[in-house]
Amino acid sequence: xxxxxxxxxxxxxxxxxxxxxxxxxxxxxxxxxxxxxxxxxxxxxxxxxxxxxxxxxxxxxxxxxxxxxxxxxxxxxxxxxxxxxxxxxxxxxxxxxxxxxxxxxxxxxxxxxxxxxxxxxxxxxxxxxxxxxxxxxxxxxxxxxxxxxxxxxxxxxxxxxxxxxxxxxxxxxxxxxxxxxxxxxxxxxxxxx
Amino acid sequence: xxxxxxxxxxxxxxxxxxxxxxxxxxxxxxxxxxxxxxxxxxxxxxxxxxxxxxxxxxxxxxxxxxxxxxxxxxxxxxxxxxxxxxxxxxxxxxxxxxxxxxxxxxxxxxxxxxxxxxxxxxxxxxxxxxxxxxxxxxxxxxxxxxxxxxxxxxxxxxxxxxxxxxxxxxxxxxxxxxxxxxxxxxxxxxxxxxxxxxxxxxxxxxxxxxxxxxxxxxxxxxxxxxxxxxxxxxxxxxxxxxxxxxxxxxxx
Numbered sequence: 001x002x003x004x005x006x007x008x009x010x011x012x013x014x015x016x017x018x019x020x021x022x023x024x025x026x027x028x029x030x031x032x033x034x035x036x037x038x039x040x041x042x043x044x045x046x047x048x049x050x051x052x053x054x055x056x057x058x059x060x061x062x063x064x065x066x067x068x069x070x071x072x073x074x075x076x077x078x079x080x081x082x083x084x085x086x087x088x089x090x091x092x093x094x095x096x097x098x099x100x101x102x103x104x105x106x107x108x109x110x111x112x113x114x115x116x117x118x119x120x121x122x123x124x125x126x127x128x129x130x131x132x133x134x135x136x137x138x139x140x141x142x143x144x145x146x147x148x149x150x151x152x153x154x155x156x157x158x159x160x161x162x163x164x165x166x167x168x169x170x171x172x173x174x175x176x177x178x179x180x181x182x183x184x185x186x187x188x189x190x191x192x193x
Numbered sequence: 194x195x196x197x198x199x200x201x202x203x204x205x206x207x208x209x210x211x212x213x214x215x216x217x218x219x220x221x222x223x224x225x226x227x228x229x230x231x232x233x234x235x236x237x238x239x240x241x242x243x244x245x246x247x248x249x250x251x252x253x254x255x256x257x258x259x260x261x262x263x264x265x266x267x268x269x270x271x272x273x274x275x276x277x278x279x280x281x282x283x284x285x286x287x288x289x290x291x292x293x294x295x296x297x298x299x300x301x302x303x304x305x306x307x308x309x310x311x312x313x314x315x316x317x318x319x320x321x322x323x324x325x326x327x328x329x330x331x332x333x334x335x336x337x338x339x340x341x342x343x344x345x346x347x348x349x350x351x352x353x354x355x356x357x358x359x360x361x362x363x364x365x366x367x368x369x370x371x372x373x374x375x376x377x378x379x380x381x382x383x384x385x386x387x388x389x390x391x392x393x394x395x396x397x398x399x400x401x402x403x404x405x406x407x408x409x410x411x412x413x414x415x416x417x418x419x420x421x422x423x424x425x426x427x428x429x430x431x432x433x434x435x436x437x438x439x440x441x442x443x444x445x
Contacts, residue, residue: 014289048314116444139316
């Protein structure tokens with residue numbers, strides 16, 4: 001299988017590659033239009049700030065390419081948010097693949113939402129073998145509200161989208177590459193889609 | 194619910210863990226990767242690696258080690274020690290670290306906190322604060338591994354670095370560190386209430402009850418300890434089971 005991790009200098013690219021390596025899978029890092037287009041599956045990591053990540057994508061013309069992809073695609077953390085329409089972070093227009101907003105946590109709780117929290121209402125083959133209320137690792141200050149595309153949710157304190165699916169685009173707000181054995185299982189499930 | 198985090202801290206010198214570690218079931222307890230794997234299996238929520246080497250040459254070794262840790266560990270980890278520039282951080286994050294911790298460099302050059310937050314995002318910028326209380330000064334911030342008193346009052350400094358973009362505070366009380374008499378609850382609580390980002394309590398852990406106090410009384414979001422875990426005076430599964438019976442949300 002030809003697995004490509006989108007490398008746009010804005011992400012936790014190395015950690016995702018290592019997590020796949022632990023599963024015995026070699027992934028190619030690339031920001032090349034043709035390489036990504038030809039891949040069997042694409043993983044789109046991300047940490048950092050939305051507007052600078054979008055600038056990196058635009059600089060590589062990937063803002064045009066990613067919405068046209070038809071193979072199974074997995075956005076992680078900021079990589080999930082970038083798939084949406086618009087983010088309150090830096091008032092940024094995103095890739096616009098999934099018609100959802102990205103909002104800042106407005107809560108008395110600590111922000112960033114940092115640490116291990118539970119996955120609930122799991123409803124996707126992505127969560128095959130994962131039990132309800134399994135813990136996953138999060139670190140983020142912005143979130144995607146619940147929607148018809150939500151395939152898992154987490155509460156902080158209100159429920160938000162822990163994961164999304166829209167056509168071939170899967171996405172997780174948590175970090176499967178840092179979420180212990182459960183996270184590895186979720187990556188494995190994506191590879192099996 | 195979001196859980197409270199338990200964080201073992203490993204001091205690294207020349208790519209090896211220091212502080213003699215008592216682990217019978219580990220092949221090489223001086224090997225940070227072996228030790229980190231063991232902690233991950235024990236249920237540690239995160240790890241902190243502090244590079245206590247001094248020279249630039251040795252720091253290159255540390256970056257290689259960070260890469261090796263990231264390759265083998267499936268929980269998040271923070272690295273710190275001797276970071277003074279954006280370029281240092283770039284190397285460590287690219288090697289696979291999730292967060293970096295800066296201390297003296299932030300005191301020398303507060304702009305660094307802002308630069309790091311803008312470049313890499315607040316979520317990966319932990320500011321470590323070493324603090325000491327004396328009757329004459331109250332709680333003050335200390336630089337250079339706790340050897341130099343600064344002009345900063347601790348709560349004010351914590352607020353300032355958060356304004357600049359710190360995403361987390363690692364607060365170590367020098368009065369408590371090494372005493373095993375418990376965390377400094379008053380200053381931990383004061384900082385936790387003053388800032389909107391998570392606070393890690395550090396220094397003084399000696400019993401399970403101390404952790405419960407840090408979470409309940411001082412409202413810390415995470416608690417860090419080194420020798421207590423390394424010498425197996427307290428095992429993480431026992432600690433977490435206890436915390437759960439105390440009504441504290443932990444990942445078991």
